[in-house]
Amino acid sequence: MKKSLYSRLKERLNITENGIVGFWDLVTKVLSYVSLLVIVLAIKKRWNVYKGKEDRIDSIYSLVEIWVIAHVFLAILISAITFYCFTPDNLILLYVLSTYGSIRVFEIIIKQIRVIMFDTIGEKAVELKSARRSIILLLHNVVEMIFWFSVSLMLVCLLEVNMLDESFIHLSEVFYWSDFIKCSTLQFTTFGDNYTAISGLIGNQNLLLINITFWEILVGFIIIVISLARFFSLLPPVKTLNS
Template sequence: MSGKKGAREFTQMVPSENKKERTFIVEFWAKVFDILRWVSLFQLLCLLVRRRPTYLFVDAWVLGHLLASLLAVVYVRFSNTNAFWYFILFYSYLRVFEIIVYQVNVLLFDEHRASLRGQDYYLRSYRRIVLLLLHNYFEIIFWFAASYLVLAGQFSFEKFHGSLVGVIYSSFAVMTNIGSAGISARTLAGLYVLWAQSLVGLFMTLVSLARFISILPVPRTLEEKEDGKGRPA
């Protein structure tokens, strides 16, 4: 009996000891992504005006960039090579980077930072953040489609011969891994771009699934241990 009692005491001691044990991985990456978020035109604008962005401004920013990304694909497809092409290329990758950093911060670190400051953390709306995420998802598809056209010499277009619809479809297929992309890399640089979009697509798909699950209604259950443990409405 004394042996069993000692075992129970040991198992009860472990959780309390673990709570006091120091860890650094969360704080490390929270700091890294807190720095990376400044690689963003949005953050720089907020810094210049010295005001916290309103929800309406954020909505307009996201919707405006979705339209801008689509127009960028159309412009590159139906214009001749010029300096503005390379501005689009630079800004497309900057914008994709900004979106990824933002999503990582919202998903993992914003609430953590707020709790360390002793502040409450709230989202404006679960449905709103899912809609904004979908806007970001398709915006990334359009930005990569524009980059494929700017860097056309780095790729082989197996289908549609680089048409507008074809290059958007290829970007969608690379992003989602659904269907045949019809595009392949001719150079190492092209391979890096395809690889980058595949990784971005995997991350955005996982985030999208997590967000969709968070807004699904939770049915009540007859199990007392399970009932009342649903997600907040």
């Protein structure tokens, strides 16, 4: 009997779970390939094969760490450039950078779901290098996503200048850079912002800004509440003087 596409995909991706666990294992595994890091790692692996070198796990760990740290600085840099340099005339570049940031956020979320729910649980569970390293990398991811979301908020303000009472060329003429960072951080960590100048725009029935806010709240919930709680529970006990 001919196997269904679902069964063939599970077999090809080496998924042994059944039912709803197997279904979402398959879905998230397929989505995990929508990743720039996966492409970089594949290129690195092929290069090592070409050079006849062993693809050591330590070198992969190092590459992942460099990738994460580099993207934190990249997100901060792009946020600053968008705020101080870009104008509503830079639409194409704005969309490209915002799309890249969205891909990065998507990549981080899928990776965390994989690590929490599938890759470290079950018959074919993989071992993490350390819980402490995972927490540190995750905190880097949180900072990166905060700045990518700030870029998205800036993009909306530049695209819809008519929702502001003042005319401007650069956002720095109307706001402070910290306004966007604070708004993004508050949405991400406390699920609300009633303090910054950006918060008034979010409540101005601007659909795009509201959607950005919604996704930031959702992402913040997944990353902070679930991922950090999971990794903190894996930390070894701390030695005390009374123990």
